[in-house]
Amino acid sequence: MSASVCVVGSFMMDLVAYAPRRPNPGETLIGTDFSFAPGGKGFNQAVASARAGASTAMVGCVGDDDMGAQFRSMLLAEGIDATAVQVRPGAGTGVGLPLVEPSGQNSIVVVPRANRVVDAVQIIEAAPVITAATVLVLQLELAVEAALAAARIAHERGVTVILNPAPVCPLPAELLEHVDVLVPNEGELAALTGRADLGPSEAAALLRDRWGLDVVVTLGERGALVVASGGEVSHVPARPVRAVDTVGAGDVFCGYLAAGLAQGLRLARAAEAANVAAAISVTRTGSAASAPTADEVRAFTEAPSTVASGQ
Numbered sequence: 001m002s003a004s005v006c007v008v009g010s011f012m013m014d015l016v017a018y019a020p021r022r023p024n025p026g027e028t029l030i031g032t033d034f035s036f037a038p039g040g041k042g043f044n045q046a047v048a049s050a051r052a053g054a055s056t057a058m059v060g061c062v063g064d065d066d067m068g069a070q071f072r073s074m075l076l077a078e079g080i081d082a083t084a085v086q087v088r089p090g091a092g093t094g095v096g097l098p099l100v101e102p103s104g105q106n107s108i109v110v111v112p113r114a115n116r117v118v119d120a121v122q123i124i125e126a127a128p129v130i131t132a133a134t135v136l137v138l139q140l141e142l143a144v145e146a147a148l149a150a151a152r153i154a155h156e157r158g159v160t161v162i163l164n165p166a167p168v169c170p171l172p173a174e175l176l177e178h179v180d181v182l183v184p185n186e187g188e189l190a191a192l193t194g195r196a197d198l199g200p201s202e203a204a205a206l207l208r209d210r211w212g213l214d215v216v217v218t219l220g221e222r223g224a225l226v227v228a229s230g231g232e233v234s235h236v237p238a239r240p241v242r243a244v245d246t247v248g249a250g251d252v253f254c255g256y257l258a259a260g261l262a263q264g265l266r267l268a269r270a271a272e273a274a275n276v277a278a279a280i281s282v283t284r285t286g287s288a289a290s291a292p293t294a295d296e297v298r299a300f301t302e303a304p305s306t307v308a309s310g311q
Contacts, residue, residue, distance in 0.1 A: 008136065015095060045137050047255065096111075
């Protein structure tokens with residue numbers, strides 16, 4: 001089937017520990033809770049896109065283990081086209097190890113495993129799925145070479161390419177030349193520009209001017225900043241929120257942003273809807289599971305006093 005959003009990305013089974021704080025080096029710290037749930041930036045973004053109402057496909061790789069089987073079942077349950085998701089014997093499904101503090105802030109270690117098996121050959125095989133979409137979403141839990149191959153294929157066919165540069169790493173110029181919308185957080189923005197001394201609007205404008213792309217910066221509890229290639233700059237405001245779990249909130253933002261663009265929304269309007277979706281997600285535990293439905297986002301928009309925002 002053809003989908004309006006294609007996500008080329010990762011599968012990570014999240015093994016989430018909740019603790020009063022991050023442990024110090026060499027310290028053993030007693031945690032307060034634990035959860036086990038499907039995640040990974042690519043999977044999270046695909047689920048968010050599908051729940052936003054966009055027909056969604058995913059390209060990626062899982063292991064032939066119980067975790068991979070769970071991912072395949074959940075893709076089916078969410079109505080996500082998984083024809084380009086490969087199962088690799090012996091590779092092992094990727095795992096993520098988030099640690100969540102009482103404030104809801106988190107830090108994460110990821111072990112890619114099968115995600116690192118995705119290469120340019122698999123991406124080329126998946127070209128019909130990529131080029132049938134209106135929007136392609138990429139992150140960096142796969143090898144950069146795989147992201148570049150997908151961006152090149154999409155760009156040549158006029159598909160809008162969104163890159164969430166996380167985990168941040170040095171990027172080849174050709175990849176950024178094929179990107180239409182870059183969605184970093186503040187830390188990733190500073191790493192990409194090499195200018196920690198600049199504010200978000202100045203740093204985003206630097207990337208916009210250098211590469212000729214739109215930049216949407218997620219600002220956590222301060223909302224988001226849209227710096228468009230045409231010169232427009234707008235701030236998507238946030239409302240106060242009592243965050244329960246911020247794991248996956250940025251992925252929810254990206255998935256909703258992609259869905260909004262695929263549905264014909266202007267960038268700033270799509271970012272507003274994405275910010276609301278991320279707001280709802282931080283009031284829940286889990287990563288992919290925290291993504292709201294389009295009806296929930298619509299209800300929030302109509303009654304904004306009931307939920308606060310951030311990602």
